[in-house]
Amino acid sequence: xxxxTQNPRYLITVxxxxxxxxxxxxxxxxxxxxxxxxxxxxxxxxYYSMNVEVTDKGDVPEGYKVSRKEKRNFPLILESxxxxxxxxxxxxxxxxxxxxxxxxxxxxxxLSVL
Amino acid sequence: SQQGEEDPQALSIQEGExxxxxxxxxxxxxxxxxxxxxxxxxxxxxxxxxxxEREKHSGRLRVTLDTSKKSSSLLITASRAxxxxxxxxxxxxxxxxxxFGAGTRLFVKA
Numbered sequence: 001x002x003x004x005t006q007n008p009r010y011l012i013t014v015x016x017x018x019x020x021x022x023x024x025x026x027x028x029x030x031x032x033x034x035x036x037x038x039x040x041x042x043x044x045x046x047y048y049s050m051n052v053e054v055t056d057k058g059d060v061p062e063g064y065k066v067s068r069k070e071k072r073n074f075p076l077i078l079e080s081x082x083x084x085x086x087x088x089x090x091x092x093x094x095x096x097x098x099x100x101x102x103x104x105x106x107x108x109x110x111l112s113v114l
Numbered sequence: 115s116q117q118g119e120e121d122p123q124a125l126s127i128q129e130g131e132x133x134x135x136x137x138x139x140x141x142x143x144x145x146x147x148x149x150x151x152x153x154x155x156x157x158x159x160x161x162x163x164x165x166x167e168r169e170k171h172s173g174r175l176r177v178t179l180d181t182s183k184k185s186s187s188l189l190i191t192a193s194r195a196x197x198x199x200x201x202x203x204x205x206x207x208x209x210x211x212x213x214f215g216a217g218t219r220l221f222v223k224a
Contacts (some may be wrong), residue, residue, distance in 0.1 A: 040216060042214045042215050043157075048210055048211065059210065079166055090156060100208075102147060103159065103212060105156035108154065110154070
């Protein structure tokens, strides 16, 4: 089944403790992206990747890191999480590297930073 | 802001009625997409309409695009309780980003 898989689904952590949210897609998509969703703000893009080893900042990249060493994986790293990073995170992928086609979303990761 | 703005923010209708949601934007677009989200789950793509298209249909969904007015509408006909969800318009402006609006929350009463 074609899908984008995120893990974990829920994560509670404390300020400053490094964490990684994994994202994997099995559709051989070139484009992958991370979004955060906060009430009333819709989805805001954190980072995106047009292809392997090519990443760029979205609208809210501060406090996050990403890497794209393999086409299928696009992990999101929070080196030193803070409470303002408490949010619902989504990974998405698209077949088109310039994202002119639809996005496929993962099920989301609800992160709470205490 | 480049993002789309949905209107209304929330909509409550009876089962069987039609639901119309609107999206306005300020920039030129390559395409406009509509997504549905059920209660904190992942977004599901509904329809993509390109800038040179005016209308598209998919089952009970009808999307229109007016590039001169920089607006789009999503019509759900004969709504069902299962259509209860949040609906987002998303803009592709030709770069590497898809920009989402804040969404319309639709509640369909059985």
